Amino acid sequence: MSQQPGGPQVIALPTGEFVFPTDGEYPGQTGVVVAYAIRHAAGLFLFDTGFALGGSELDEFYLRWQVQPRDIDEVVRQAGIDRAEVTAMANCHLHVDHAGQNHRFPGVPIYVQRAEWAAAHEPDYTHLPSIDFDGADYRFVDGEMEPVPGLRILPTPGHSPGHQSLVLETAGDVLLLAGQAVYTRGEWLGLPEAREGASTAGDRVAYDRSVERLRALQPKQVLFGHDRQGWP
Numbered sequence: 001m002s003q004q005p006g007g008p009q010v011i012a013l014p015t016g017e018f019v020f021p022t023d024g025e026y027p028g029q030t031g032v033v034v035a036y037a038i039r040h041a042a043g044l045f046l047f048d049t050g051f052a053l054g055g056s057e058l059d060e061f062y063l064r065w066q067v068q069p070r071d072i073d074e075v076v077r078q079a080g081i082d083r084a085e086v087t088a089m090a091n092c093h094l095h096v097d098h099a100g101q102n103h104r105f106p107g108v109p110i111y112v113q114r115a116e117w118a119a120a121h122e123p124d125y126t127h128l129p130s131i132d133f134d135g136a137d138y139r140f141v142d143g144e145m146e147p148v149p150g151l152r153i154l155p156t157p158g159h160s161p162g163h164q165s166l167v168l169e170t171a172g173d174v175l176l177l178a179g180q181a182v183y184t185r186g187e188w189l190g191l192p193e194a195r196e197g198a199s200t201a202g203d204r205v206a207y208d209r210s211v212e213r214l215r216a217l218q219p220k221q222v223l224f225g226h227d228r229q230g231w232p
């Protein structure tokens with residue numbers, strides 16, 4: 001949990017775990033997915049909704065990756081939040097581990113890069129029932145925008161075509177919610193043995209450019225979508 005005195009409060013929400021398959025990178029290691037809630041003067045902004053809770057079309061993938069999703073209602077309740085408090089939201093991108101429970105928020109504005117929305121409707125990209133649902137209120141973005149004062153959506157493509165991060169600016173300090181623009185604290189620090197996303201990025205050039213852009217912000221704190229430990 002992070003909070004500037006008298007300012008917004010950022011709450012980490014552990015939304016699930018998975019295990020890397022034995023025939024790929026980081027075999028047998030446990031991975032995590034973390035969403036975030038930002039309490040601010042105008043309400044509560046949610047960044048990501050975690051894994052979908054299941055569905056027959058996900059069974060093979062979930063079995064291979066030993067996915068353990070958590071119900072977003074339970075997650076926010078344990079954090080002292082009522083789902084009805086959420087006034088707006090965004091996903092770092094629309095893969096099933098970050099947008100899997102969007103459908104639980106009908107009528108809530110969801111800010112998404114137009115490029116990500118297009119990619120999500122390509123074959124085998126995500127779990128469409130999680131993002132295409134009755135009452136969905138997507139607000140399409142092309143680049144930067146400020147959904148609430150002091151909270152800025154920043155496009156950070158690379159891992160996916162429309163990946164985006166959040167920048168929270170209070171009292172002259174920058175708190176960065178990187179999403180999956182940077183995979184872990186270790187990658188941010190440049191540690192050689194860290195789990196990283198650069199080598200498997202859909203667009204490596206864009207990925208590196210996005211990381212450079214995030215570093216140029218000189219954030220005081222960085223939080224990640226696949227690491228419980230932030231920086232510093």
